[in-house]
Amino acid sequence: MPTTFASGPVRVRVPATSANLGPGFDALGLALALHDDVAAEVVPAGVRVTVAGEGAGELPPDDRHLVVVAMRAAFEQLGGQPPGLALECVNRIPQARGLGSSSAAIVAGVLLARALVTDGERRLDDDAVLRLAAGIEGHPDNVAPCLLGGFTIAWTEPAGGRAVSLPVAAGVRPTVFVPAGRGLTATARAALPSTVPHPDAASNAGRSALLVHALTTEPALLLPATVDRLHQDYRAAGMPATAALVGELRAAGVAAVVSGAGPTVLAFDAPPEGFTPGTEWEVWRLPVEVRGATVARGRLGHAERGPVAAGRKS
Numbered sequence: 366m367p368t369t370f371a372s373g374p375v376r377v378r379v380p381a382t383s384a385n386l387g388p389g390f391d392a393l394g395l396a397l398a399l400h401d402d403v404a405a406e407v408v409p410a411g412v413r414v415t416v417a418g419e420g421a422g423e424l425p426p427d428d429r430h431l432v433v434v435a436m437r438a439a440f441e442q443l444g445g446q447p448p449g450l451a452l453e454c455v456n457r458i459p460q461a462r463g464l465g466s467s468s469a470a471i472v473a474g475v476l477l478a479r480a481l482v483t484d485g486e487r488r489l490d491d492d493a494v495l496r497l498a499a500g501i502e503g504h505p506d507n508v509a510p511c512l513l514g515g516f517t518i519a520w521t522e523p524a525g526g527r528a529v530s531l532p533v534a535a536g537v538r539p540t541v542f543v544p545a546g547r548g549l550t551a552t553a554r555a556a557l558p559s560t561v562p563h564p565d566a567a568s569n570a571g572r573s574a575l576l577v578h579a580l581t582t583e584p585a586l587l588l589p590a591t592v593d594r595l596h597q598d599y600r601a602a603g604m605p606a607t608a609a610l611v612g613e614l615r616a617a618g619v620a621a622v623v624s625g626a627g628p629t630v631l632a633f634d635a636p637p638e639g640f641t642p643g644t645e646w647e648v649w650r651l652p653v654e655v656r657g658a659t660v661a662r663g664r665l666g667h668a669e670r671g672p673v674a675a676g677r678k679s
């Protein structure tokens with residue numbers, strides 16, 4: 366059946382995410398209440414992208430833009446490309462900091478493309494959206510919480526990425542420490558060895574299983590549950606300030622980890638009174654986002670164009 370396109374714009378709201386959560390490398394993730402909003406419309410020709418907020422003046426306004434790249438991949442699976450595309454992006458997720466901005470862009474693109482095709486949900490169901498987005502990103506651990514919300518466990522089968530979302534226990538209060546400097550995920554992945562010692566793998570298996578229990582049921586166990594031996598130490602030389610802050614917070618009894626591939630630090634509770642991380646860090650309390658990505662008809666309105674998402678506080 367030929368592909369037909371919806372008339373008028375559609376919009377999507379996608380949350381920031383923190384992946385790994387310490388021992389759950391490439392598997393565990395958490396959605397956070399900080400969002401990008403993107404609207405897209407099929408137009409007669411060309412590709413036009415406007416960007417406000419994070420990445421404005423830096424991101425390519427054309428087919429190289431990651432949201433457009435993801436839309437193109439999704440349209441391919443949906444049966445055909447539209448004649449042209451117009452996008453409006455309002456970005457609040459800091460980019461290249463370990464808060465899942467690239468996954469958010471990819472999820473936004475796949476969901477927008479599906480919503481712009483008249484029978485899109487029949488052609489690309491929710492499981493296929495996750496598989497496609499995880500395939501573009503290369504690992505499923507950010508894409509899963511971005512799509513599903515909450516705390517997610519993701520894994521990869523021969524057919525692609527899959528995930529489940531679990532409710533987070535009351536008393537988990539994520540705080541992120543965001544540095545001004547960037548770090549690309551690809552660079553941080555290149556710092557990892559191709560094999561790891563068996564005791565390190567065994568340690569992470571136990572701690573990530575414990576982390577599922579700690580995050581959903583018993584937050585008092587978050588400190589021992591967030592010990593990692595598979596990625597953080599290998600990456601420390603490339604982000605010494607991040608490694609030092611994780612160490613200081615943990616020494617103060619706060620369960621802290623590298624957020625995603627860094628350089629942001631995620632703590633599962635507020636730092637103790639009087640703890641000063643240094644002026645290079647912006648400190649935001651970001652509640653867990655339970656909703657995941659949401660799609661609606663129409664352009665971005667006043668609410669979506671606002672400067673700060675609900676929950677982000679300095």
Ligand SMILES: Nc1ncnc2c1ncn2[C@@H]1O[C@H](COP(=O)(O)OP(=O)(O)O)[C@@H](O)[C@H]1O
Nearest residue numbers: 431432460461462463464465466467470549550
């Ligand atoms: N909202 C966005 N729109 C377009 N491209 C984006 C967006 N967010 C991130 N990107 C692209 O992804 C890169 C960052 O990806 P990555 O290194 O995986 O970091 P992060 O931890 O933020 O996901 C950016 O430099 C940019 O090229």
Ligand SMILES: N[C@@H](CCOP(=O)(O)O)C(=O)O
Nearest residue numbers: 384391463464465550625626
């Ligand atoms: N498991 C990945 C997670 C990358 O997350 P990001 O938010 O930094 O893109 C990794 O550790 O490489």
